[in-house]
Amino acid sequence: MDIGIYMKTRAALVNSALPRFINNLKGSQPRLAEAMAYSLAAGGKRLRPVLMGASYEIFGGKARDILPAACALEMVHTYSLVHDDLPAMDDDDLRRGRPTSHKVYGEALAILAGDALLTDAFTVLLSSKYPKRVKPEGLLAAARALAARAGAGGMVSGQAADLEAEGFLKGKAGAARREKGLALLSYIHLHKTADLITAAVEMGALLAGAPERDAKALSVFGRDIGLCFQVADDILDVVGDKKKLGKSGSDARNNKLTYASLLGVEEAKRRAEALLRRALPGLARVRGAAGPKAALAAIAEFVYRREN
Numbered sequence: 001m002d003i004g005i006y007m008k009t010r011a012a013l014v015n016s017a018l019p020r021f022i023n024n025l026k027g028s029q030p031r032l033a034e035a036m037a038y039s040l041a042a043g044g045k046r047l048r049p050v051l052m053g054a055s056y057e058i059f060g061g062k063a064r065d066i067l068p069a070a071c072a073l074e075m076v077h078t079y080s081l082v083h084d085d086l087p088a089m090d091d092d093d094l095r096r097g098r099p100t101s102h103k104v105y106g107e108a109l110a111i112l113a114g115d116a117l118l119t120d121a122f123t124v125l126l127s128s129k130y131p132k133r134v135k136p137e138g139l140l141a142a143a144r145a146l147a148a149r150a151g152a153g154g155m156v157s158g159q160a161a162d163l164e165a166e167g168f169l170k171g172k173a174g175a176a177r178r179e180k181g182l183a184l185l186s187y188i189h190l191h192k193t194a195d196l197i198t199a200a201v202e203m204g205a206l207l208a209g210a211p212e213r214d215a216k217a218l219s220v221f222g223r224d225i226g227l228c229f230q231v232a233d234d235i236l237d238v239v240g241d242k243k244k245l246g247k248s249g250s251d252a253r254n255n256k257l258t259y260a261s262l263l264g265v266e267e268a269k270r271r272a273e274a275l276l277r278r279a280l281p282g283l284a285r286v287r288g289a290a291g292p293k294a295a296l297a298a299i300a301e302f303v304y305r306r307e308n
Helices: 003-023 030-040 046-058 062-085 099-103 105-125 136-150 157-163 177-207 212-239 259-263 265-284 288-304
Strands: none
Touching: 003 030, 003 046, 003 062, 003 288, 030 062, 030 099, 030 105, 046 062, 046 105, 046 136, 046 177, 046 212, 046 288, 062 105, 062 136, 062 177, 099 105, 099 157, 105 136, 136 157, 136 177, 157 177, 177 212, 212 259, 212 265, 259 288, 265 288
16 A cells, blocks of 8 residues: 555545535635635645544445545644644744745634634534434534544643643753653643544544444554654654745744653654554454555554654
């Protein structure tokens, strides 16, 4: 399997559908809708929708069946990026090689665009048409999972902890600071990044009506590759090609607590590899179609080895 082609093909489905969902939102103020569409059009790997589709396909059906849900998840992810880039947060000027929303539309409208993307993600998720194999109870369970992973018990608290940890590295060095830093990082990475990646595979399983045992195994897999993704991101912020990354790399400027800043790049690489190796055996135990499981394993390897 060429995972690069696989991911690009799946991402193209999402990219073609996202504008349609925004255009179908009735009564939207034109400039607001334009700002929403601008951030969604920035592209990217669409990792989370691709993971959702592969997870769903393990238990039958095709990723196209749940395209509205995949787009809803990407809307939530995009809202988080719009807000993360704001001057009060990471104060970034670039996202995926383009000026960030607040640089184009101003801070106030960027905030509102993020608000609308989050709220209308649930409009898209719950008001769209699905084939009969997607049951109402599965759809509601997926909505609950997304809300839980994105809210105060998940991603938003990860963002808050990340902001609070700024300046941590200015403290006195030593074993105690290292241990406290590792505990903080574990919380930040689990919620800021891993929760929404976990939501992707959870939602795919729930929409497919997967057995509870297999859904739980996929959830653990999602958590581990989500953690691996963020450790790899920390490393890339230090050693990555900024042109390939499409962003300026604000971690050092903002004195962010990361695995690379706390432990150094080489130790961070070892932790990322350990997370990858921990994720794969659990995935192998999930019962279902071999092809989508192989795709998920290949995506996990991609997450670890990526350059952007």
